[in-house]
Amino acid sequence: MKHDRLITLDGTVNFRDLGGYRNKDGQHLKWNKIYRADSLSSLSANDEAKLEEMRVTIDCDLRSTNEQAMAPDQLWDGVQYIDCHLYAETRDGSFAKEKDRAVYKFLHHIPKINGTNNFLGEIYQNVILSPASQAAFAKVFANLLTLPEDEGLVFHCSAGKDRTGMTAALLLTALGVDDKTISQDYLLTNQLYSFGLKKQIPSDSEMINLVNRMNVTQGEGTAIKGVTQTINEGFGGFDKYFIKVLGFSKEDLTRLRELYLE
Secondary structure, X not given: OOOOXXXXXXXXXXXXXXXXXXXXXXXXXXXXXXXXXXXXXXXXXXXXXXXXXXXEEEEEEOOOHHHHHXXXXXXXXXXXXXXXXXXXXXXXXXXXXHHHHHHHHHHOOOOOOOOOOOHHXXXXXXXXXXXXXXXXXXXHHHHHHHOOOOOEEEEEOOOOOHHHHHHHHHHHHHOOEOHHHHHHHHHHHHHHHHHHHOOOOOOHHHHHHXXXXXXXXXXXXXXXXXXXXXXXXXXXXXXXXXXXXXXXXHHHHHHHHHHHEO
């Protein structure tokens, strides 16, 4: 099967394969397994047929229940829809009081995010710490752990930028990808986002240029450090976050890496 970072579809401009990224041990993420995307509410019949042919069988929707109701995903044959809304929608799903958040950060030694005026990074950090968001992340990982070998999973929000970017960063961290590569993947999202705002689909040549630019970008996506720095410094690495916070086992983490690395 052909390996493309960007998947060309009629109804979305930010549908991407996370395959091919190299981790710190020299392994690569498997292609045609884990996808990230923007809204899937405007897919064409051709898009549906293509996703069915690609064997994408799990659709994890990170959007709010209101967004889901206003613009429901256009589902294709053979796909299972999973509600994984990432932001807390009730007080029970978030920190009840600001002091609870402060105590949590102190107990886990959560770092201050580096970067000048990195307000977005602080938002990302708060999401990583939110019980509601942790439950949504756990749901994505649980579906990845049970996904058949010949099938794929996509997770998405509205623009494929913030909620999708955080989830992608967490997954890439889980699979041992370095921070620079995670930042580059995030920066590609920002470039594609402009096409989404203009309701335009990049041409093949524009897509190639965007990916090439991502591969040589020297600047850091400082905002996404709200995820990576919090996991690595605040919890002592992804393994501890996965087991102690998301509720999985060491065996689950070993299996996750066996399933998605080669």
